[in-house]
Amino acid sequence: MAEKTAAPASESTLAQTFSKGLLEENPSLRQMLGLCPTLAVTTAVTNGLGMGMATTFVLVCSGMVVSLLRKVIPSSVRIPSFITIIASFVTLVMMLVKAYLPALDEALGIYLPLIVVNCIVLGRAEMFASKHGPVEAAADGLGMGLGFTISLTLMSAVREILGAGTFLGVRVLPPFIEPMIIMVMPAGGFAVLGVLIAASVWIEEHPRHKTRYVRKKVGPSASLCAACPINCGIGDPTDEACAKDEFVEMLEAAVTAARREKEEREGDA
Amino acid sequence: MAQYASILFSMILVNNFVLVKFLGICPFLGVSKKFDSAVGMGFAVTLVMVLAIAVTWPIQQLLDAWGLEYLQTIAFILVIATLVQLLEMAMKRYLPPLHASLGVFLPLITTNCAVLGVTILTIDEGYTYPQALVAGLGAGLGFLLAMVIFSGVRRRVEEAEPPEVFQGMPITLISAAITAMSFMGFSGVIDHLFGA
Secondary structure, three states, X not given: OHHHHHOOOOOXXXXXXXXXXXXXXXXXXXXXXXXXXXXXXXXXXXHHHHHHHHHHHHHHHHHHHHHHOOOOOOHHHHHHHHHHHHHHHHHHHHHHHHHHOHHHHHXXXXXXXXXXXXXXXXXXXXXXXXXXXXXXXXXXXXXXHHHHHHHHHHHHHHHHHHHHOEEOOEEOOOOOOOOOHHHHOHHHHHHHHHHHHHHHHHHHHHHHHHHOOOOXXXXXXXXXXXXXXXXXOOOOOOOHHHHOHHHHHHHHHHHHHHHHHHHHHHHHO | OHHHHHHHHHHHHHOOOOOOOOOOHHHHHHOOOOHHHHHHHHHHHHHHHHHHHHHHHHHHHHHHHHOOHHHHHHHHHHHHHHHHHHHHHHHHHHOXXXXXXXXXXXHHHOOOHHHHHHHHHHHHHOOOHHHHHHHXXXXXXXXXXXXXXXXXXXXXXXXXXXXXXXXXHHHHHHHHHHHHHHHHOOOOHHHHHHOO
């Protein structure tokens, strides 16, 4: 969010192309693409980071090559051509990782070659790189790749800290807290991703919370009346009348009216 | 025989492709809304997995013989893409009823990581040809089982009203977590049954 507000909307398109992948169109949290590696390799931060960086490399390189060849490749055979280009870079990454980071190769295992079928890579090649110049394609690939890396790292940090009590292999949880093994098991992967996506939706909608009546809780709180949309005149939420049926009906009517208003507003826009 | 049964059931239950190995998540979440399409997709994936292994396993032997192991990824993905295309054309021509029920899922399968995953996995495990085919069948049936179970779970979830931020994908993933938890109960079962 911070970098988005810092950069004005009228910035050069290249910066926008780059930054949209970070949160707005984040591959795994927003577009729900590439969920298999997001769930599978995020049991430790090093794995998540390594997978993210490998995918970023493939995204940038294949994006540039696809973009350079976009006028040469006939559109009827473009998908197989893209797949071949992507597969070549994946093979390159596999060789590099095997040579220089054998431990990572061991940990990622089958998921490293499976970058080929990661929907993000083919998706960006088809939707962006094949329609834009090489520099923009590289910026787009880098942004998407970094967004993917960020969400993988976040996800693996949560799972590693909760599931193993460590961060980057260093113990962070005090010894009296038993690590939750379920977090590093498959079930934990689904649950953590679900909560993270919900959290990202919540963060995005946060500024609007204040104007939403629906979210206000009804309960004994002095500040509640000030925020309450119903001008009921009781003036005290602890008053029994506040919980009476009439009040509930009024509240529901107000909520329905607010909803209708919102729908109309959206309909107009 | 016990060895084949062990591979088959461990692929279906213990190493379930979707819920334990996280392969084929996109169709699992995308197509599991309706029971019919979940079953169709499951059978289509099973068919393609077995056929893909039938083709890629011999190819791997050739690559090994020629010292071209590093071409594995490129060769496999292109073979699978071609295979799916040919299968769709053949099905359309000779088996129109089957094409009507399974055909729509075939183009979606090309970039399904479960198919490429199972072909590479059987090579990594060092299975013989018949073992690899059984593993492919097991992986496909496991995918089908997960899809069918989850489409049932999802029907219930659709009717529930979770908090606003959890609506849609988050609650689906959390119900998938609970489904995955139930599959954790199977670990160890196969070893006890078949003494592998």
